[in-house]
Amino acid sequence: MSQHVSNDRVTPLVLQKMKGNTKIVSLTAYTSSMASLVDPHVELIIVGDSVGMVAYGQASTLGVSLETMINHGAAVVRGANRACVIIDMPFGSYQESPQQAFRNASRVLSRTGAQGVKLEGGAEMLATTQFLVERGIPVMAHIGLTPQHVNRLGGFKAQARTAESTAQLRDVAVAFAQHGAFALLVEAISEPAAARITAAVNIPVIGIGASPACDGQVLVTEDILGLFSDYSPRFVKRYAELSPLISTACAQFAMEVRQGSFPTSAHCFTMLEQPME
Ligand SMILES: Nc1nc(=O)c2c([nH]1)NC[C@@H]1CN(c3ccc(C(=O)N[C@@H](CCC(=O)O)C(=O)O)cc3)CN21
Ligand SMILES: CC(C)C(=O)C(=O)O
Numbered sequence: 001m002s003q004h005v006s007n008d009r010v011t012p013l014v015l016q017k018m019k020g021n022t023k024i025v026s027l028t029a030y031t032s033s034m035a036s037l038v039d040p041h042v043e044l045i046i047v048g049d050s051v052g053m054v055a056y057g058q059a060s061t062l063g064v065s066l067e068t069m070i071n072h073g074a075a076v077v078r079g080a081n082r083a084c085v086i087i088d089m090p091f092g093s094y095q096e097s098p099q100q101a102f103r104n105a106s107r108v109l110s111r112t113g114a115q116g117v118k119l120e121g122g123a124e125m126l127a128t129t130q131f132l133v134e135r136g137i138p139v140m141a142h143i144g145l146t147p148q149h150v151n152r153l154g155g156f157k158a159q160a161r162t163a164e165s166t167a168q169l170r171d172v173a174v175a176f177a178q179h180g181a182f183a184l185l186v187e188a189i190s191e192p193a194a195a196r197i198t199a200a201v202n203i204p205v206i207g208i209g210a211s212p213a214c215d216g217q218v219l220v221t222e223d224i225l226g227l228f229s230d231y232s233p234r235f236v237k238r239y240a241e242l243s244p245l246i247s248t249a250c251a252q253f254a255m256e257v258r259q260g261s262f263p264t265s266a267h268c269f270t271m272l273e274q275p276m277e
């Protein structure tokens with residue numbers, strides 16, 4: 001069944017129709033097992049390049065390759081049968097030219113079965129967005145705090161906190177909508193900026209650290225589960241504390257192996273015939 005093109009799969013068009021009447025709920029996933037747990041509860045699953053930090057222990061998202069995004073993206077599509085799946089284009093795979101972006105984004109879609117890609121940037125990505133969209137690739141534009149620009153931003157710092165930068169970001173948002181982006185992702189921006197952008201465009205605006213003014217919300221799943229604690233941005237809310245549960249389970253296993261109480265006969269295979277002499 002999961003290999004079929006499902007009729008009730010949420011599409012970018014379905015997300016667009018939700019703007020103005022129903023909040024869009026989104027979470028990230030990197031694996032099939034997490035995707036299948038998240039899928040019943042969300043309309044949109046983002047396979048984020050945050051996988052580099054959360055699953056590979058890297059200090060930024062810059063080291064993630066196209067191959068890594070394709071492998072995790074394919075796993076997520078196999079695990080999710082209802083939500084729209086959008087995959088982050090990793091650093092260096094799309095900034096060079098619209099042609100480079102199309103070559104790599106088309107590989108992402110053809111090898112994963114996802115429905116679109118997300119790319120980070122500002123006005124410099126407008127032509128690329130239009131190039132991909134005209135050739136059949138739905139594009140979500142990620143603006144505001146763009147983690148792939150961490151070295152220029154001087155850290156993961158909230159954006160659009162002045163009147164001037166807010167007006168600039170609103171103009172960029174409007175331009176992305178005009179160039180065919182099906183949705184915007186706004187990260188770590190002020191509430192007035194989020195409210196202005198959401199009112200100014202006719203496409204869905206998904207926020208992370210961008211106030212309730214957005215059309216929808218996304219967070220990194222490991223963050224809401226208390227599974228990633230290298231840092232805790234103020235916009236993260238922990239809905240569970242799974243790390244201590246995992247530690248306790250591992251400690252219990254270790255203790256039982258060392259004292260010989262695991263495994264028991266219930267965990268062992270018997271001979272299929274009478275034991276031989
Ligand atoms: N697990 C995870 N969750 C995320 O939300 C996430 C990632 N990884 N990786 C990529 C980016 C990085 N993100 C972050 C990380 C930290 C802050 C943060 O703490 N910002 C503070 C301090 C900034 C500073 O001065 O260094 C701020 O006030 O903006 C914000 C966004 C969001 N993204
Ligand atoms: C904003 C989130 C969805 C993201 O880009 C990531 O997790 O990489």
Ligand SMILES: [Mg+2]
Pocket residue numbers: 048049050061088147
């Ligand atoms: Mg990302």
